[in-house]
Amino acid sequence: MDTEAYLVEMKGVTKDFPGVRALAGVDFRLRQGGELRGLVGKNGAGKSTLMNVLTGVYPSDAGEIVVRGKSFARMTTTLSRQLGIACVHQHSQLVGPLSIAENVFCGALPTGRLGLVDWDTVNREAEERLGRLGLAIDVRRKVEGLSVAERQIIEIAKALFAEAQVIILDEATAPLPKSDVELLFGFVRRQREKGVAFVYISHYLEEIFELCENVTVMKDGRNIGDYAVSELTPPALIRAISGVEVERFRHASAASGGRPVLEVRDLSRPGSYSHVSLTLARGEIVGLTGLEGCGKDSLARGLFGLEPAGQGEVLLDGSPYHASDPREALDQGLAYLPRDRHGLGIIGARSIQENITLPILSRLTNAAGLLSARKETELVSRLIALLDVVTPSAAQPIQFLSGGNQQKVVFAKLVSASPRVLLLDEPTQGVDVQAKVEIMKIIDRLSREQQVATLVISEEIGELLDVCDRILVMFRGRIAAEFETSDPGTTVERILRAVEGAAQS
Amino acid sequence: MRAQRLIPALLDHLIWLLLLAVVAFFALTTRNFLTGANFINILFNASVLGVLVIGQSFTLLTGNFDLSAESTLGLCGLLGIFFITKAGPPLYGSGLMLPLWLTILLIHVIGLCIGWVNGVLITKMKVNNFVVTLAMLITIRGVTLLVNNGQTAYSTSKAYNWLGLAKAGPIPVPVIVFLVLFVLGNVVVARTRFGRELYAIGANRSAALASGVRPERRIIQVYVLSGLLAAFAGWMLSARLTNAMSSMGKGMIFEVFAAAVIGGVSLKGGQGSLLGALGGVLLLTTIGAGLNLMDVSVYWVQAIRGIIILVAMTIEAQKVRVASAPVRDRGAADAGAGPRATGGLSAA
């Protein structure tokens, strides 16, 4: 296909950040005449980074961007906007306290006599323009009173008024009721018919299948395939996204029998999960997987006290367990590795040492009640060695470490609290391949040497098969299936089917 | 990369370099500057401000500030004299004639309560800290005016005034107290669990929570501490002056702020040390004393202090720029996402 047939072509785009190659020679093309293109991939795959390069937020380190036949080595936000590329994401680009009409004309309000703003024209024109897009809404309403879907529609409308031909919807739907999603999709489809190209980034695969004509799958910074949605089945798509890891580490069960360490009985929280029951034995490693939104990470956060756990019963070593905040969870012996490392996992500006010892400071005091430097350095050095953290010194601010090492420090912090139960949410996310293996070995060692019961939440089914004794699948808030990894019948396909929601055969 | 780490390190200790430079300047240009008596005088003037700065630094570390401290100082300083003094002219006390120990206890309880209310409004009611402590500043000042109808109260109690006027050898008691409190405060900040948790809360409150810290509890505690220290400072000042005007302490909050920030205690929280704050207090007071010795008009002093604050702030702003650059990149890298480095928190 010659270049003229493409509206946008990204060729060989590469983007590096310190320690990680976020995009590695990515090709991405959008056709002329309108398209509904899905862009999928796990967290860290590079979807948003790719779009950020296209909109000029990040300069690329290599590759070129061709728009309507013209080639650009450097893209800037202004240039991108001028070329008709717009992005709508969760950070609203609308001014809340102002009306819809005023937002539509923000920065370019029509004026009348004496150079004063002509409000009648503002309101009338805004209503007309939105009407032409098929919308009937009171333009005098303040934007902050609109629902998320309505706001996104207005943002798309604004982009269209600015003659945008490519609109990127980055995780635009997040938590939305079905009716709102329908609203948004109807609007998007109508615009596509008029020749606008949409790039739809989402974790909700159901939506991809509902809305998109084509889908591009990204993994580890690469474009691993462009597919027509009509030729795909959901399991095939999931498989393409998660891939199957080459086996390089196999965990042999170290579970000891006896009464389970953690028992969750019929735990329900409206809106997140319902009637969840599971058990973890001493030394056992259990995987928990499912689609985005199935409830797996809510469950972990609820158990750890970051969110309310809901109704139901939880027992730790036979005794009732309840945590209203993380402190209580840690004190009872339950530790959690958050998915959001930067927001919840590490305190970037503080030193590695401080990060590790933060939960257990009360144990590091001397007779006078002050922190003992000796005890602290001893503990920290031991853990750094145990987990093989690469750093010149423990006094360094943790933000300067690579992702993999940061994750190991978070592990060290959890280990220092001597937990009985570990909840790990995406422990290998945002970490280079070698560190992934190291982390899996850490998980294995902890179960073996310390008999820690571990729950690993992950969308990397291949990794789960490597490191877990059992794998649980959640679907729409419930535990839908359970697999023994030692069972030869447990394959990635079977697990994927359960993830997708097919009934267990 | 080296330079990026070196500059913040230098800037962290900038306050001492500045202090040294200022001392050198005055030593060369003024007679009588490098005398023991002068240094003691400087410390004496710094003592009340210093105590307030300790309290403010604690709240600043968590990323909050307490604008109401000056009013708490005013109220408690007044009540201290008010409770123990005869009513009517010439002293204008309450006539309650409470025992000294009870009075001291009461004013500190009051300071504690004010701090507690601040803390609760900010954490549990989630009201903005600027708004809460500003409103408290105004209200408490109003209460102070009401207590004695705006009339100044005078203290003739030697026991009460001891804190402000007594000397241990050549060194005034307030100086000793102030230095002791600073040392204690520094130990708490640098070497206790409490202090560590404050830094964590200021640097990343949610991560601190996920690591077992209880931010709300700590924040209330630092506001209580600030209130307590403000009450104590009120006693110190009214004891030194042997009287308490209803406007006592008015306008002090700005200097408190300035000293802390000049000393490296960041407005954003999670950064700085009490030692640095001490440096800030000393710098401001030294400049004042030096200019005084040079017979510079007291009005110049005001203006110059303001300029120093401004210069220090500019440097702080640059510090933030230098320090934040690598973080942003790391964040983006690891989440693999764009500017919203949330790592894709699930909706579930």
Place this chain on the structure above:
Amino acid sequence: MRFLRTNSVPALLDNLIWVLLLLSGLAFSLLTEQFLSVNNLVNILVHSSVLGIMVIGQSFTLITGNFDLSAESTLGLVAVVGAFLLAASGEPANGSGLMLHPIPTVGVMLALGLLIGAVNGLLITRMRMNNFVVTLSMMIIVRGLAFLLTQGKTVTHLPESFKVLGHGLIGPVPVSVIVLIAAFAVAAVVTQSTRFGRDLYAVGGNRDAALASGIDPDRRILHVYLISGALAAFAAWVELGRLGVGATRIGEGMIFEIQAAAVIGGISLFGGRGTMIGALGGVLLLSVINSGLNLMQVSGFAIDMVRGIVILAAMLLDAQKLRYRQPASQQAPSARLAA
């Protein structure tokens, strides 16, 4: 045509100030006889004039989400500079001896106000410094300069012609009242009906959105600080006329009342919302409370306390309002999880 949800959010909260004003007016007219007299009402307006002009300036900065804590000191410095230029030297006037004509004096005063505003604005936008800290420092510096100039003495014996704004009358109406109303009227038109004014709301409401819409937030912020400085200078002119002397402490401590009046009147400390008319309401409310309590012969300090409580309540309300402004709650994912 597709119809979207149209549940409208009542704007009652934003008009609360008028309800409050009405209530307090009623209350005081019942509690004291003199309250409802023409004389008293005019008095209220006269005493509101300086505060009012300062509140306009502060509201401009607040709408963009910035503070100008230095305004009270600008008021003071400009006032004494003006007096200084006008008055004779030596005792008892303590002026410069230049005995400048009022017109160039006013010119210098306004220029000084603009200069201070420029310094604030540039430090905040170019040097990216925190607005609270910058204007706080300037507050101290500028007041210090005022003291430096006058050496603590009050400048007196100003020419009568200068006092027009403060004392003059046009017919039965005091000039200061006309100035107050005119100033608010102009400010209201600017904020509601000019591109400049609307840009300010955008900058304060969502800076990124404003930037994406082609607005230059930094330029606008510089502009509002210039306005704040100029208005403080203008207020100095009025105040000087009213007081008749240039006291070094003019305006000291006023900053809290200014913020309070603005917030009470609906200008949010968080930026992006509120109207000038509302702010006028805030100014009037504070003045009404002052007047009413005075007439009821309540002690001056009790008045201060009541004012403090009113300010506290206003600010708490402002913070609470923020919570209720969150959009229609999104349904939890259960809607999608439901079979």
